[in-house]
Amino acid sequence: MNIISDDACDAILKRMKPSLERHKSCDIIDINPGVGVWSAKLHDFLNPRTHILLEPDIRLYGPLLNPLVKAPTSTYKLVPRSGLVWGHLESVLNEQQLPHQTAYPRDDPRLEERNDTLLITANLGYHPKKPYKGFSSLAQMVIYQFMGSVKAHSLFQKYGLVRMLVWINDEERHNILPRTIASRRKGSAEAAFACEKLEEVASGTAHSGNRTREAELDLQVGRNVLQKMRAKGSEIPKGRESFLMQQLASLPDVETRSTFRIEDEVAKAEYATLKKLKSSGQEVDSRRLTSLKLLLANDGKQQRRVTALCDEYEGIVEGAKAIQDLPHSEEKDARNKDFQEQMDQWEEEVDKLSGDRAGQVRLNCENRLAVKRERPLLLWDRRETEPLKLEPEEFHPAKTMSLLDIQPKSLIPILRQDYPNNYDILEYLLVSFYTMPAQSVKHGLIGLVPGAYEWIEAECPSLKDVRKGGNPDLDRLTVRSLSEEMLVEMVEAWVRWPFKPTKYEMLSRMGSATHDASALEGDETGVVGMH
Template sequence: MLRLISKTNRSLLWRSRRSPNIQRQCLRCIHQNAPLRSAKPPTPASVTEATGDDTSAGQNTPASDTLTKAKSKRTTARKKPRAPKIKDPQATSSQKDEGDPDPVKLVTKPARKAKSKKDASGSSKSQRTVKKAKNSAPDPGNVSTKPDDAIADLPVADVLRTRYGRGRRRNPLGDTRRVHVVGEGLCDDILERMRPSLAKHAGCDILDINPGAGVFSSKLHDFLKPRTHILMEPDYKLYEPFLQPLLDDKASKYVLYEKSGIVWSHLEKVLSKEHLPFQEPLTKDDPRLDKPNDTLLVVANLSYHPKKSFRGFSSLTMLVLHQLMAAVRAHSLFQKYGLVRMLIWVTDEERLISLPRHAAIRKKAAIEAEISCGKIFEIASSTRQTGYFCRGDDIEAEQARLAMKRMEESGITTPSNRLSVPQEYLLKQAHEEGELAGSLNSNKKGRRYWKELEDLEKQFATGQLSKFSDGLNTTNTDRSTSSRELTPEFLRLRGLRYRRVVDGRRTDIVASLVAKHAEIIDLQCQIHRGESSDVELLRKELEQLTKQLKDTLAAIPGDQTRQLALSSIDNQRFVMQDPPALLYDRREFEPLRVYPGEFFPRHELALLDFQPQGIWPVLRENYPANHDVFEYIIATMHMFPNQSIRDGLKSLWPGAYEWILQECPSLTDPTRGGDQDLDMFPVRCMNSGMFKEILEAWFRWPWRPTRFELLSRLGAYSGDSGDGGDGGDGDLHQIGSDAEGI
């Protein structure tokens, strides 16, 4: 039957079989039963050349094995190796005996080490500690046969690209969604920027979660020279070419733990005297809990692209950040040693979770981060506004100008290739106009496309830009010209013209409303301070301006323009406070600019510096009961962040609004970020000081509901071990154990 099948059909028949045994049987049957239209039989010389043996051996060799070896030789010669191969004398001699045609190109894999049992110290196979080896001279005739030695000299990104597709059935050796830092120049610039603040951590213990390729980890290790550096890497098999040299160094302080650091059950095993002998857990009444612990530094890479969703969280990164902020307030995990600083890598768009720039994206997670950490710095990022919500260029430029002024006073400089987007534009404007610009554009429209529109208009006026594709820039209005094809440049010019008209109308409306709101806040401050003798006149003027603002907002026909105006007013409200309500606007320096080529895969990351602060006394008194009430207040009010404070307080509990309003003067104090008209004051603009006042007033309320009434209404329970001390991290273990298979 196989004689009647063509060569192509026989190949398809063989490939259609999934079982390796059936494939070998089909191959042997096909080649032993040669088709009628076969070519001339092979000569003895060709058989000898194909098999690499003499004629007698070739005659005794089955036809299927002969053709298989010949095909293997052609395939080997046709493929180009990705990395230079290493000659192995032992493998070469053994392959010559077997008659392989080209044994030099083969690389033998190292023998798998025997599984080590627990020793007397209790260390297991999942933990690899560095042991000092005796000084022995290497054997010059023994060449290393590790499969990864041949690719050790290639760039990190190329090696990762190769290993991401390796494994049985082309499965990767680890999680291929993780993004790694591969640019050594970026690491050097980051450490140079952080040199003053990192000096106090010299000789500390480093807990490194998901080091991956270890580029940033090794740079930080060389900079700080820690006494212990624990690497928690679950995909060690994938990153062995990078991490094993760090472990093999005789003077190495690295310790590898092949478990995930974002699973709290695994992390708790590392947080022990065995692995961190210099750290001492503090009791709940120890005052050192609220003081920085500079002898421990936590580094983590929580970047995944595409995102990993988990339960009710849109990404795994958001979940871990939420739990880390909860650990700060609960003094659990590594925060039981004191306030531990955290350097965390996240994707560029997820840096806005804890460090937002716009009022519309300031959610519950950002409030919790502001309360848990006194300072959160954006060390490096793309430095551009990402996402749908972007602040006005005038606010961005003003805040960048203030940050550059602080940098100048502190003597901080930025390399030319690391200038942030606002910083680069302001310096360019200063070079052209002789002074630092007050906005990202010298035009009143405040849009970055304005410069491009000006250039296109000049080119069109001088004839450098043609309207039609034939190059004839004629003004003839005949109908025949409408059928011509317009050039892409002119289409871009026409689109920018339309955008200028629309944005011009919308921008003028929004700018007038923002200016009117700023005037209202200024009048409120004058009345609150009592700066004017005629207070009644100011009150009447304030009432009139407030009514005009509300009527103008209600009369706007488009909801999009109305929402843009409200967001612009809220963003202006943030920067009018002293200090600014957003932690990003309190930055001491501009972040360093990163590029996609410095990461693998090519997706920009951001490095955030979390510096925890001591928790409020009201949260420390009766933990976790008071903390549950705090979670209820934040979650309930931020269920609708756009709602007014009046509506948000009324949603807490019947009678809560009347009590809190008289007990919290900061809500109506314009000098502290408040507003006398709570209907115009949204919940998303409340600062952390206001939440502290509300929580303290809540526990003074005689008719407040019980804790269990609040939790039943919220539909959540944080967990309590019964001692009221460190039992609040029960949810950490629960979610951490659920993340075991992530």
């Protein structure tokens, strides 16, 4: 798959200009440049001193890439090898091909610094998708390994922290940047530790599949993003507005409408749009179309009951936040008891609903709490800009792709300390927890090793801090709701634990799950484990 639209490339580079300026005159490693439209545009913008084109299909793309290489004063180098075979990639990571770069030894502090003199761009889009070694696609595996290279300082990350611009199939972006707590997996939880930014620059922008959250949450986040963009003077070119921005524009009085009314209006508008596209012969997400049809067919009274219970849950949690700062006293004990009684009564009401409805209530509540934190849980909800909308006809074949901007960061001190041993603790926790993402934290901790639950419950106050997304009852907090702060606190507690298992015991328990193919997948088994 290749981007072939000059206009789309120009819009993307204009959007990214403020952050790309720091890479002027850098070195570029370009994996799978294909027809070379994106490569040439990026090259003209950055004027790199070296631009290595790693293209394995030289017979097909050579005639398109050779003119770039043979142009007067060209800084392109065409290497007819696959950049996705690490042995081939390593063959250009040397002083001969990159004379301006310095590979640092493992203990060199410069490895933890941003290297703006090197930029990676890669095209991982294939049609049809290529499954590979247990992963649903080659792209999923490569991104998993790119993330791993950040913590290990391997591949091109041996030159410091190197930015990556990666093209993938549009349908795969939700696996990398999940839109809902139900889609959060080990890979996306781990990415928060490896990336300063992981942003979707441009894509088809439509929802995908049937796992979505309340429309009001997306609109709320969208309004916040729009405010950030306006504050920075960032504009969306006409015709490049995402579906979310189009929805916001069509609901000018959104603040005054009920959540249920918004849900209904947004669902109807999206369903009508998809039906129109399908009738005109365009490819649409059939799962999303079916999901919307079922949503609109649901009984309105039942849906209002779902919304009311979610609102009630939010109210109970808000009340609990006020208790958090009170000094230990009889009053605090009484109010905590009242909180537990309210939660028990709420659970009883939810359990009166059908299984699907009860699951929807709990999932909605989890999603609300994931968004309404000081720092939203999902990387998607932390975005600074809204993705630009791309069209299928701007690619060959005519299927939309998505551009991801991956900006790595240094691991936090506890994970760098005694590396890789302390990082293995985080890995062990994530692998163990995400075998069942919807399980409760209590259940997950008990399943680690004997004594782990009792130690971590006592040593990690953030787990029970309602203000930080925690819950006094760890049976009502799911492992997929754990924030970076909570996980770091758990790693630190584990390091201090006098009876912790040995590294060998941890690795034995993890087995092959350390490199779990589902880490970045969108497998959404289980509904929610909040009770």
